[in-house]
Amino acid sequence: NAGVTQTPKFQVLKTGQSMTLQCAQDMNHEYMSWYRQDPGMGLRLIHYSVGAGITDQGEVPNGYNVSRSTTEDFPLRLLSAAPSQTSVYFCASIKAGSTDTQYFGPGTRLTVL
Amino acid sequence: AQRVTQPEKLLSVFKGAPVELKCNYSYSGSPELFWYVQYSRQRLQLLLRHISRESIKGFTADLNKGETSFHLKKPFAQEEDSAMYYCALRGGFKTIFGAGTRLFVKA
Numbered sequence A: 001n002a003g004v005t006q007t008p009k010f011q012v013l014k015t016g017q018s019m020t021l022q023c024a025q026d027m028n029h030e031y032m033s034w035y036r037q038d039p040g041m042g043l044r045l046i047h048y049s050v051g052a053g054i055t056d057q058g059e060v061p062n063g064y065n066v067s068r069s070t071t072e073d074f075p076l077r078l079l080s081a082a083p084s085q086t087s088v089y090f091c092a093s094i095k096a097g098s099t100d101t102q103y104f105g106p107g108t109r110l111t112v113l
Numbered sequence B: 001a002q003r004v005t006q007p008e009k010l011l012s013v014f015k016g017a018p019v020e021l022k023c024n025y026s027y028s029g030s031p032e033l034f035w036y037v038q039y040s041r042q043r044l045q046l047l048l049r050h051i052s053r054e055s056i057k058g059f060t061a062d063l064n065k066g067e068t069s070f071h072l073k074k075p076f077a078q079e080e081d082s083a084m085y086y087c088a089l090r091g092g093f094k095t096i097f098g099a100g101t102r103l104f105v106k107a
Helices: none
Strands: A004-007 A010-013 A019-025 A031-038 A042-051 A054-057 A064-066 A076-078 A087-094 A108-112 B003-005 B010-014 B019-021 B024-026 B032-038 B045-049 B072-074 B083-091 B094-097 B101-106
Touching: A004 A087, A010 A019, A019 A031, A019 A087, A031 B094, A042 A064, A042 B094, B003 B083, B003 B094, B010 B019, B019 B101
Parallel strands: A010 A108, B010 B101
Antiparallel strands: A004 A019, A019 A076, A031 A042, A031 A087, A042 A054, A064 A076, A087 A108, B003 B024, B019 B072, B032 B045, B032 B083, B083 B094, B083 B101
């Protein structure tokens, strides 16, 4: 199993540009989440999904969209990037009902100029 | 509301000294609590969870429901313990993290 994969690893955008951060998992996990990691603020939940077709907002959803058309994929979209969205983004997944830990992807480092 | 508080942003100790990283939580139900560690430029990895009551790399953490705390402890810190440590609470579908504590172990 590849686990949780994220692409790209690094990205630089200009203010106002759009892009999609990709996240995929091959463990048949129902739950998937997106976090952003900022110094002094830890990891903050952006959006999460409990299954294909079902998404919900986390702590800091503004400026981000998500969709979950398949169990495997959970892309995060920035429609109009802002400098405040400069961060490291982590995707995570876990099997529903599991007492196991979440599995994290390697992260995407995004800089918005 | 779900909330995790880690009051210390930075904790600096000497090698061999005891270390305690504090975590307090707020949750109305029965929480699942975790400690994650992140070494420099690596992804988060699970350190331990309250459910298994285990000791990993010499670290332990006890859930105190009365004080709503889940502090992480190690009797003798090592230089390789230097990292970011995150306390996390899983309630329902969501996992919420604290702001993290950077542990720096000095030689």
